[in-house]
Amino acid sequence: MTRYEEAKKIYAAMGVDTDAAIAKLKEIPVSLHCWQGDDVIGFDHDGPLTGGIQTTGNYPGKATTPEQLLQDMDKAMSLMPGKKKLNVHACYAIFEDGEFVDRDKLEPKHFAKWVEFAKERNMGIDFNPTFFSHDKVKDGLTLSSPDEETRKFWIEHGKACIRISEYFAKETGIPCVMNIWTGDGFKDIPADRMGPRVRYKESIEAILAEPFDKNLVKPCVESKVFGIGVEAYTVGSAEFSLSFAAMHDGCLPLMDNGHYHPTEVVSDKIPALLAFFPEIALHITRPIRWDSDHVVLFDDETKEMAKEIVRCEGLDKVYMALDYFDASINRISAWVVGFRSWQKALLSALCTPNAFLAELQDKNSMTELMVMQEEIKTLPFGDVWAEYCAQCGVAAGAEWFKEIEKYEQEVLLAR
Ligand code: RNT
Numbered sequence: 001m002t003r004y005e006e007a008k009k010i011y012a013a014m015g016v017d018t019d020a021a022i023a024k025l026k027e028i029p030v031s032l033h034c035w036q037g038d039d040v041i042g043f044d045h046d047g048p049l050t051g052g053i054q055t056t057g058n059y060p061g062k063a064t065t066p067e068q069l070l071q072d073m074d075k076a077m078s079l080m081p082g083k084k085k086l087n088v089h090a091c092y093a094i095f096e097d098g099e100f101v102d103r104d105k106l107e108p109k110h111f112a113k114w115v116e117f118a119k120e121r122n123m124g125i126d127f128n129p130t131f132f133s134h135d136k137v138k139d140g141l142t143l144s145s146p147d148e149e150t151r152k153f154w155i156e157h158g159k160a161c162i163r164i165s166e167y168f169a170k171e172t173g174i175p176c177v178m179n180i181w182t183g184d185g186f187k188d189i190p191a192d193r194m195g196p197r198v199r200y201k202e203s204i205e206a207i208l209a210e211p212f213d214k215n216l217v218k219p220c221v222e223s224k225v226f227g228i229g230v231e232a233y234t235v236g237s238a239e240f241s242l243s244f245a246a247m248h249d250g251c252l253p254l255m256d257n258g259h260y261h262p263t264e265v266v267s268d269k270i271p272a273l274l275a276f277f278p279e280i281a282l283h284i285t286r287p288i289r290w291d292s293d294h295v296v297l298f299d300d301e302t303k304e305m306a307k308e309i310v311r312c313e314g315l316d317k318v319y320m321a322l323d324y325f326d327a328s329i330n331r332i333s334a335w336v337v338g339f340r341s342w343q344k345a346l347l348s349a350l351c352t353p354n355a356f357l358a359e360l361q362d363k364n365s366m367t368e369l370m371v372m373q374e375e376i377k378t379l380p381f382g383d384v385w386a387e388y389c390a391q392c393g394v395a396a397g398a399e400w401f402k403e404i405e406k407y408e409q410e411v412l413l414a415r
Pocket residue numbers: 035040053089128181222224256283291323
């Protein structure tokens with residue numbers, strides 16, 4: 001008997017069908033963020049990263065052209081099991097021969113290369129307007145600015161992005177999740193907290209007034225508690241974003257698990273939101289002490305989030321996207337570790353006897369529930385993971401890292 005066959009029997013005794021878990025996971029898309037490859041810079045500007053987010057580190061070999069970024073993503077994806085979707089930011093527009101248009105004038109054609117890349121690999125594309133790293137961010141504000149011209153520019157950007165999102169969906173045949181996040185806020189105590197929020201609300205409404213097919217484009221609003229230099233107040237707070245999504249049909253709340261107070265957990269928020277929203281979206285990251293955007297690992301809260309999605313039968317209702325950026329280590333390895341970690345978390349959640357555990361809870365057998373939850377932690381999950389990776393044609397163990405080392409020598413260090 002192989003190790004997998006042995007493991008399958010052990011899980012079956014607990015009422016878990018590991019073959020079914022593997023088959024299910026193969027169908028679930030996870031969105032891979034292009035911005036891990038170049039430290040959230042993009043191709044449409046020379047200035048620094050702004051908006052209260054920051055990458056740290058200076059590892060050699062960063063992608064600086066579209067060709068390099070796509071090549072790096074390809075390398076990374078070749079080492080990950082599972083179904084992928086691309087996640088692109090508007091600042092990653094690819095202009096042909098010296099052409100340049102500002103963000104309010106972006107068109108689908110500026111993303112044709114992304115579509116070509118996605119189609120060749122049978123992937124959908126998610127999209128993000130880029131409300132940062134741009135000289136039209138006025139005094140740290142975009143959609144919530146008191147300056148009408150500034151607001152208008154960014155509303156036009158949002159509308160352009162809706163059109164581009166619909167183009168992605170039509171071209172790939174897969175709905176496009178379009179996430180609205182701004183770094184708008186104040187470093188120190190504001191005198192008017194409501195004004196910016198009312199303007200932000202009206203601006204998002206103006207963006208969503210752009211006609212689009214709700215089955216093709218899924219607009220989201222992402223909240224955040226604070227940013228670097230935006231410590232006292234963010235316009236798009238948790239209550240703002242959640243309320244906005246709740247009050248606007250077809251708009252989804254997006255939770256980034258780095259965007260809450262340190263003792264709050266998104267795993268607990270997922271079932272709360274799924275009790276009300278037909279669909280929600282996630283940014284999966286790893287905050288250390290703050291919204292540090294470390295590479296996602298197979299750690300407790302990551303597992304807990306995946307468990308909640310599976311337990312709530314949310315695999316078809318929760319749009320999952322990775323969102324982290326580490327410039328201090330090999331960037332391709334960062335992509336791979338994060339994606340594989342989330343895959344492990346999902347597979348492990350699918351291999352959990354959720355109905356049985358829920359039954360123990362409902363019978364108030366809390367002692368046995370604790371015993372069983374601890375027992376599950378040492379089941380031979382590694383053997384199921386190895387089988388899943390084998391079926392997906394990727395290495396199960398750390399052998400994949402050899403590929404990264406080779407690529408670093410041959411490609412990255414030659415840049
Ligand atoms: C920032 C938000 C946001 C960005 C991306 C690049 O704190 O998490 O989602 O990370 O849009």
